[in-house]
Amino acid sequence: MKIKRTPMFYVVIVIFLLMLIEVGYYVNLMRKTEPIIQVSLIVYGSDNRRWDNLKQGADTAAADMNAEVTLITMSSDDDPEEQTALIRREALNGADALLIAACDAKAIGSYIKNNPPGIPYAFVESGTGDPDVPVTGADDAEMAQALAGTIDDNEKDWIKAAVICDHIQRDSVRKRLDALLNTDIHYADDVVIWERDEQEIDKKAQFFLQRKLTEEAVDVIIALDSGSVEELMDATLNLNKDIKIYGIANSSKSVYYVDNRLIKSLIYQDEFSMGYIGLKRLLSEREGDREEADKYAAYPIAYGVVDHQNMYDESNQRLLFPTAR
């Protein structure tokens, strides 16, 4: 028997289908959670605390962008093989983006060029030297010149300065060194370079520095990165020599030495901003927001010249001492 369908029947069927669609949409909406973007922050060195400021900045930016930052340090200071292995591992383990502080500009740059990780990446603090690869950090040359200017301001007498030439495989250190050596500012009458030769390269830098300190009399020693500053401090602690130390560093240990007047003056980068801007820039590029990425690329990372006198100034203490978290 043919059943006669009324228009109301079709209306009910349509409403029923509508209800099914709504239920599906609702269930989907309830299940739907934006996947968190996993960012691996691969840094050189093995000291987590050294990167507290950078990590805090990256975390603050990540909170805005539904991302999560994992700090990955190395077991050694400057092993490019280990860092490339970490880059490869993180890319394979499902990281959505990489933020890297390159331990060796040449090696890491070459690796990245030949083995693109397949996910967005950017560099912070120290890049690969390739102008096409984005790096977020304070202007290294400017910092070196600021340091030279500070020495010039502080040291009025004839001086002999030694520049520790260590970790120059890092792009940031190399740039600082180049800028310092080529600056027009007269920060010393005689500048010597302390660089480990091939026989000493595997030995602790502290021993090399102690030897140099006993062998060669200098008035000022300049260290261009946190590692060098700390190694120098370790080397000088028991030598009882009146040497003025200047440096560019970002570790709490170096700040401590400034506080204790063992370091005369320190150039200190705003690593919080570096982490914040670096991550924003990386994720903006990942999302294809070129305009936003360019805006962050143009953002200048600040640095401060601190010494025992001004380190507790409001602006400097905010820069030097990360608040408790």
Next chain:
Amino acid sequence: MNKRLNRLVSAVKNTYKRRSIQFIISISFSLIAVLGVLMTGFAMYSRFSERLRENAIEKDKQVLEQVAWNLNTYIRNMMSVSDSFYYSVVKRTDLSKDSFIGEMDLLYEANKSNIVSIACVTKDGALIGASPVSGRKEGVDFSKQEWFKSADEKIADIHFSTPHVQNMFENSNYRYYWVVSLSRSVELTRGANIQRGILLVDMDFSAIEQMFMKANEGGRGYMYLMDRNGEIIYHPRQRAIYSGLISENNRAALGYEDGSHIENYNGEERSVIVKTIGYTGWRIVSVTPTKDLTLSLSQTRIFMVMILTGMIFVVLSGNMFISSRVTDPLRQLDESVKKLEEGDLSEEHIYVGGTHEIMHLGRTIRSMVVQMRKLMEDMVKEQRDKRRSELDALQSQINPHFLYNTLDSVIWMIESSRYRDAIDMVTSLASLFRISLSRGDNIIPIRDEIRHAQNYLSIQKVRYKNKFTSNIDIDPAIEDFCTIKLIVQPLIENAIYYGSLDEDSEISVKGYEKDGDIYIEVTDNGMGIPEETLKTLLTEKSRTRGKGSGIGLWNVNQRIQLYFKGNYGLEIESELDEGTTVRIHLPKITYEDYKKGGELS
């Protein structure tokens, strides 16, 4: 406008009129129900969203109150530490003879989870004592520190600093503490001399930080703390603010009264709740973007739409089911009545079902149909009986005319002493009546009918003094078949009366079987019947009484058709001046069969 409205109303009315009851019920109820559901839904949603917003603000207020209470308690505790040390220890200690370092250590140990250090210095900035015991940093001049200057300027108050890194004592392990300094002016006793000093309690900023971090966990917005000058003490993104990466509307919030406010900052509308902490004048500010206040509302909106759709589905399905339940029986009953209109009087086709009322209606209609059919049958029977009675009455009309004429002839014969002829005539008359009676049967064998016709002819011949001759030729084979009585005699009577008899007139009666039927013909050679008269002979118009017995051809024809139905009856052939043949067409039914079954058709 009114015309349009009226046209619309009348269009709706017309549409309604043309539609079935089920359509009207389901559409009307559905529209009303859907309208009700939607109105209820929208009212609920509106109320709910407003309530949600109010609840969110209320919840933020509660959290803020809780944080304010915790912070106030913490500050009061710190003030208590300061008070108790000052009034219980410093005031009672003569520094010329004694020291309060021990009590200071005890106090620090009791509160070290919230205190970084306690120190007391003279108005010249000389350290009297500090806990925990550690070396004073080289070159640190207490008198130049903010906490010292504040306490020195306003000696009656307790002062709270903004967060800063403590810079007085040597630290080990490169650790630095962010503290909020609580400082006050105190009186120091040295023998007979009373001199001023400053008591400092450095509160661990991380305690405040933890307090706010917990409150900010998982919330929609965030809370920050600022001092009475609008300087940020705590902010969840403090370092980003310090670095100039983001900004906060703290300066504007400074102008807000305690309570809820709505502000627009950096293109975003925000709900701001402000609460001032008693003694310090610090202000806790809770900030929630208004879009986040109703963040879950979009899910709720979809949920509401889903529920409304479900309700509408249930309502429409229910309406459809109920309306079909109510109207289907009516529709079926309507179809039954339509069949009834078309002439189908069988009561089993009348639908009986549905609700009690409709079932009752169906039963009533069925009962009416039964009664109607009975009435119609009764009416038909009554008409038939009536017609039979009429025909019987017509049939009985033969007797008086004929009897009168016959008896008149008998009288005439007796008067003229023709006794033999009179006897024969009376005998024929007696025989005629005997056959006429036939024990009341209308159906008789053809033999009897023919005998009856012979008797009639005999009588009429006497009466008409043998003016005509007659001839009867009946096939003996048909004599036992049935006929209706007194159908041949009227035909002979007509032939006699309308045949214009003379000496050459002849009336012949012939009976035979043809094609399974019986035919009896009465033929005369009279003047014939005009064609126009011939056409009306078997119609109702011919029922006029003329000369003769009054039994017309119509009556004979009607009687045959009444009893035998079908194509039986009379056939008339006539030509003017040639004569007329009237043929009786009868079915072939034996009288014996008729007697057994009693059925003629």
